[in-house]
Amino acid sequence: xxxxxxxxxxxxxSGTSLDGVDAAVVVTDGExxxxxGPVAYRAYDAEEQACLRAALGKWPGDELxxxxxxxxxxxxxxxxxxxxxxxxxxxxQTLAHDPGARGTHQLxxxxxxxxxxxxxVVWDFRGADIRLGGQGAPLAPFFHHAxxxxxxxxxxxxxxxxxxxxxxxxxxxxxxxxxDAGALLAFDTGPANAPLNDLMMRRRGxxxxxxxxxxxxxxxxxxxxxxxxxxxxxxxxxxxxLDRDAFAGMLELVRExxxxxxAATMTAMAAAAVMRGVEHCPAPPERILVAGGGRxxxxxxxxxxxxxxxxxxxxxxxxxxxxxxxxxxxxxLAVRVARGLPTSSPATTGxxxxxxxxxxxxxxx
Numbered sequence: 593x594x595x596x597x598x599x600x601x602x603x604x605x606s607g608t609s610l611d612g613v614d615a616a617v618v619v620t621d622g623e624x625x626x627x628x629g630p631v632a633y634r635a636y637d638a639e640e641q642a643c644l645r646a647a648l649g650k651w652p653g654d655e656l657x658x659x660x661x662x663x664x665x666x667x668x669x670x671x672x673x674x675x676x677x678x679x680x681x682x683x684x685q686t687l688a689h690d691p692g693a694r695g696t697h698q699l700x701x702x703x704x705x706x707x708x709x710x711x712x713v714v715w716d717f718r719g720a721d722i723r724l725g726g727q728g729a730p731l732a733p734f735f736h737h738a739x740x741x742x743x744x745x746x747x748x749x750x751x752x753x754x755x756x757x758x759x760x761x762x763x764x765x766x767x768x769x770x771x772d773a774g775a776l777l778a779f780d781t782g783p784a785n786a787p788l789n790d791l792m793m794r795r796r797g798x799x800x801x802x803x804x805x806x807x808x809x810x811x812x813x814x815x816x817x818x819x820x821x822x823x824x825x826x827x828x829x830x831x832x833x834l835d836r837d838a839f840a841g842m843l844e845l846v847r848e849x850x851x852x853x854x855a856a857t858m859t860a861m862a863a864a865a866v867m868r869g870v871e872h873c874p875a876p877p878e879r880i881l882v883a884g885g886g887r888x889x890x891x892x893x894x895x896x897x898x899x900x901x902x903x904x905x906x907x908x909x910x911x912x913x914x915x916x917x918x919x920x921x922x923x924x925l926a927v928r929v930a931r932g933l934p935t936s937s938p939a940t941t942g943x944x945x946x947x948x949x950x951x952x953x954x955x956x957x
Contacts, residue, residue: 594678594930598626602674602711603681603923604667608756608836609785609885610644611799612636613666614919617674622927623769625742631916634670636662641799648836649688651697659685663700668708680705681926682715683918689835691727695719706953714926716951721936726943729833733761733778733940734928735921737770743910750870750877751907753918754886756786756836758866761940762873771937771946777874778940779830782865783839784886788858791843795851804891807859810852816845820861826868831942862886863895870900879903883914926950 598621606613613636617629636644640662647659663685671680684700702715718728736751745765753759758781767775785800792798792806801807820842825832842861846854870877879902886892887906896904907914925935929950937946 594927597621599678599927600629600676601679601681601923601927602671602677603919603921603926604671605683605919605922606663606666606685607918608686609789609800610636610641611885613670614916615670615674616913616916616919616923617677618920618923620738620924620927622924622931622933623738625738625924628913628920630674631913631919632670632673633915634666636666640666644685647687647699651688651694656699659687660699660701664704667700667705671705671709677711679926679930680709680711680713681922681924682713683717683922684715686836689729689833691722691729691833695722696728702951703953706955710955712930712952712954714929714950714952717922717925717929717935717949720947720949721941721943724943724945724947726936726941726947727831727833728941730759730761730778730780730940731925731936732759732918732921733763733776734770734935735924736761737763737765737775738924739912740765743912747878748875750873750880752866752880752882754784754862754882754884754892755918756784756789757834758782758784758862758869758886760866760869762877771934773939774874776937776939777830777872779832779869779872780834781869782825782834782862783842784862784865784884786836787839787842788855788862791846791854791858794843795854800885801855801859801889804859804889806852807855807889807891810850810854810856812860813846813849813853813857816849816857817860817864819845821864821868826865830872831938831940833941856891859889859892860895863892863899866896867899877902879905881905881907881910881912883907883912883917887914
């Protein structure tokens, strides 16, 4: 069992961009953030990325031995380097997400990781939410609520994560608990870096558009952008969540475009999806704080600033770490799971009632 009061939790996240594993320490009692600790990153090499990419879209029962070894080896190597940790939050690698039918699939064995590290591991964060009718995503919003209170926010604001998929959390920090009515609204805005990364890999053999350099040379094809925004997804009311490849047709929309124009157009699509998403917020956010790899793309950030009516800033502007926010979220959520606190609510995933997900595996069984 966890000791009373604050504990030192280590969270790990391997996102749909397939770049590598983030790990970060949070000191918390599962409600209030007391402080942040060390962080680390372990990149997937080209061979490991190819293995994981080949496993995308697969479900339990498919042949996944090689991909599982990649995920588990990378996490064990990275997490073993941390000392003084009371608990680990292990998200695993999402391969498929279909909450309306087959559910969600995160690859990785938390029980094996607990035995390897000698520390309790919380994992399978999404299953309980889906079993109770939720989307199983996004799960960072409860942590975003704690972050808003940690930075001393006094008015509604939004956290935007631009990873493989974009997701937005609207937060009212004046509401005391994240599960209370009016505290949160969260949802996936649409595709973000994943299809742009796929475009770069296919056309240039590069994993992403570093610094938005290629997009900066191109022009947005307005016709393709309009066709993208005609998708019924943007009319659906939140909460809602996406699979990494839900908008795979984006590549077809830019098939005839030169490389630079294709990159500019896909960057504009990701930004426009966020703009449509902000229209769903219960009240205009005072500001939008951006995490994830997309905040390093100046073209995307400028598009967001031009299209939104509030300041758009990287989360570093308020003392947070935009590369590690999701890893920190799973450290925080692990403590909530271990203490029986909810990790999602109707306003974040559409689940029927606030629920705490997660399985706790302890060394030695």
